[in-house]
Amino acid sequence: MNDYSGLAKINSPYFQNSCFYNFHRLYPLYWCNNKEVGDESLCHACTCKEIGTTYYFCVECKLSYHKECLESPPLIKSSYHPKHHLQLMHNNLRRNISCFYCDASGGKKYVSLYYYSFTCKFGLDPVCARRNSFLNYPKRHEHDLNFFPRKADLTCDVCGVVDSELLIYLCLQCDFVVHKNCIYLPFVIRISRHDRRLSFTYSLPRILSCGVCRQNVDGNYGNYSCTKDCSYAVHSRCATREDVWDGKELEEKPEEDYENLNSFEVIGDGIIHHFSHSHHMKFERKTTDIMYDDEKRCQACLLPFYGGGVYECMKSNCDFVLHEACANLPRTKQHIAHPNPFILQVSDTKNIFSCRYCQRCLYGFRYVCSKGDESISIDVRCAAISEPFVQQCHPHPLFLSNELGKYRPCSICKKEKVQTLNCIECSFFLCFYCATLPYKVRYEHDEHFLTLSYKENESLNWCEICEEIMDSTIWLYTCHECGTVFHIQCLLGKCPPYVKPAQNLLLDDEKINIIPNNRLTRPICNGCGRRCQDKLILEFYEDDRKMLYCLLF
Numbered sequence: 001m002n003d004y005s006g007l008a009k010i011n012s013p014y015f016q017n018s019c020f021y022n023f024h025r026l027y028p029l030y031w032c033n034n035k036e037v038g039d040e041s042l043c044h045a046c047t048c049k050e051i052g053t054t055y056y057f058c059v060e061c062k063l064s065y066h067k068e069c070l071e072s073p074p075l076i077k078s079s080y081h082p083k084h085h086l087q088l089m090h091n092n093l094r095r096n097i098s099c100f101y102c103d104a105s106g107g108k109k110y111v112s113l114y115y116y117s118f119t120c121k122f123g124l125d126p127v128c129a130r131r132n133s134f135l136n137y138p139k140r141h142e143h144d145l146n147f148f149p150r151k152a153d154l155t156c157d158v159c160g161v162v163d164s165e166l167l168i169y170l171c172l173q174c175d176f177v178v179h180k181n182c183i184y185l186p187f188v189i190r191i192s193r194h195d196r197r198l199s200f201t202y203s204l205p206r207i208l209s210c211g212v213c214r215q216n217v218d219g220n221y222g223n224y225s226c227t228k229d230c231s232y233a234v235h236s237r238c239a240t241r242e243d244v245w246d247g248k249e250l251e252e253k254p255e256e257d258y259e260n261l262n263s264f265e266v267i268g269d270g271i272i273h274h275f276s277h278s279h280h281m282k283f284e285r286k287t288t289d290i291m292y293d294d295e296k297r298c299q300a301c302l303l304p305f306y307g308g309g310v311y312e313c314m315k316s317n318c319d320f321v322l323h324e325a326c327a328n329l330p331r332t333k334q335h336i337a338h339p340n341p342f343i344l345q346v347s348d349t350k351n352i353f354s355c356r357y358c359q360r361c362l363y364g365f366r367y368v369c370s371k372g373d374e375s376i377s378i379d380v381r382c383a384a385i386s387e388p389f390v391q392q393c394h395p396h397p398l399f400l401s402n403e404l405g406k407y408r409p410c411s412i413c414k415k416e417k418v419q420t421l422n423c424i425e426c427s428f429f430l431c432f433y434c435a436t437l438p439y440k441v442r443y444e445h446d447e448h449f450l451t452l453s454y455k456e457n458e459s460l461n462w463c464e465i466c467e468e469i470m471d472s473t474i475w476l477y478t479c480h481e482c483g484t485v486f487h488i489q490c491l492l493g494k495c496p497p498y499v500k501p502a503q504n505l506l507l508d509d510e511k512i513n514i515i516p517n518n519r520l521t522r523p524i525c526n527g528c529g530r531r532c533q534d535k536l537i538l539e540f541y542e543d544d545r546k547m548l549y550c551l552l553f
Helices: 012-017 019-026 488-492
Strands: 029-032 054-056 088-090 115-117 122-124 143-147 168-171 176-179 198-201 221-226 234-237 264-268 271-274 281-286 306-314 322-323 342-346 366-369 376-379 398-400 420-423 429-431 441-444 444-454 475-479 482-485 502-507 509-515 537-540 545-550
Touching: 012 019, 122 143, 441 488, 482 545
Parallel strands: none
Antiparallel strands: 029 054, 088 115, 115 122, 143 168, 168 176, 198 221, 221 234, 264 271, 271 281, 281 306, 306 322, 342 366, 366 376, 398 420, 420 429, 441 444, 444 475, 475 482, 502 509, 509 537, 537 545
């Protein structure tokens, strides 16, 4: 049992005047400097800030309160609003009242106890109302920074942006302006768009384009540039976005190498032991004139072999095979669309996972990031996308979209996606699904390669599979030797070709089978009620009744 006998009692005017908290009149509130005594981390008076190392708490209900909230006078004059007095209010009606100081930093929008000016519609929580009007942070600026109470279109020297909605601090001794949000920006960081660390600087030797938004970086204002003297720079705001930066300050911390583990051990000449397989594998060079075997696929990316180097298991009855590129996949990888690194995992062949970026459901190798609030999985094809991304059908390089929450139509599938690869020279957008479509494929009735391309020849009017008229505005697969064309979905199916027939799989803990749709009479899909035209179908049992569904992957 805790001993509170050495703690002083306090008689709070807040609780004496608040009918909402009348029950606290029965119990004493104590002054304490031990954070572990209280069970709650938030102040239950203002409900908007974490409790510090000194606070009040109630012995009976174990609720904590800021010292400033309990000792708040009914009327004050704050340096953040010098024009009028502020009146202490209790938000019994739960109106959308925000703290001017916290809200400018992206803080909580709703407060229960606050100081308010009805003339200016201006509010502060009791803690912020008693803050000093100046800040001292020598790492950012050698002099004291004083709060500027008026809205003004002044350019921040740290981020280079004019934003009158943000709180502004000025140096009275020199011409230095900084947003409150920018004062404590980190000095050394690592971002998802670059392989090396970036350090904060106020100058650049030459004009460079931002590695995130692709606009020019003004060297007269703060920015982040590569610590290895390469020509890479990023705007301060772009570098510290939540989807770009992991939130870690790396100043005075040792370097970390993301790709510090090899995926295989070299046993001999062309012989390796890959971490994903128990047997030794031997390198073989396949020629492109050998017809591919659709049943024999790479265990990592699930794509067939169209020639080139492969690693094959040396055990006679084992069909484990890897593309040369897949065998060399790094164990740890930084992806351009996520601030934290991903770890390569060998997925259980009985479990299907969903890729975060292309939304395909598949199995094979995957990269997993478990940092943060959720676990994210991406397949090896999406993980391989980097900037600049080269799409063989488009003449310009593509870069990841930099506008959060903005949907764009993919130029291939026409679906609107929030994350796309964009051309900065023309209006070409590519979603991750279409960016990972194979550029070259084979068709069972054609001895040549088919390539992904934009329909330019108006004479190519018929799809060889469905025999429907080809739209002149769509992308397709073309055999340039035979002059034939194919719809992407007709050729690849709804599961381009990253899924193969398999038995006894698990999807959300349900047992399923993926079976070939090659019977003389195509089955009726239990989902759409039509006869399924796809190459593969999903089979499972529901209440002892067999269900068949199209593969909507």
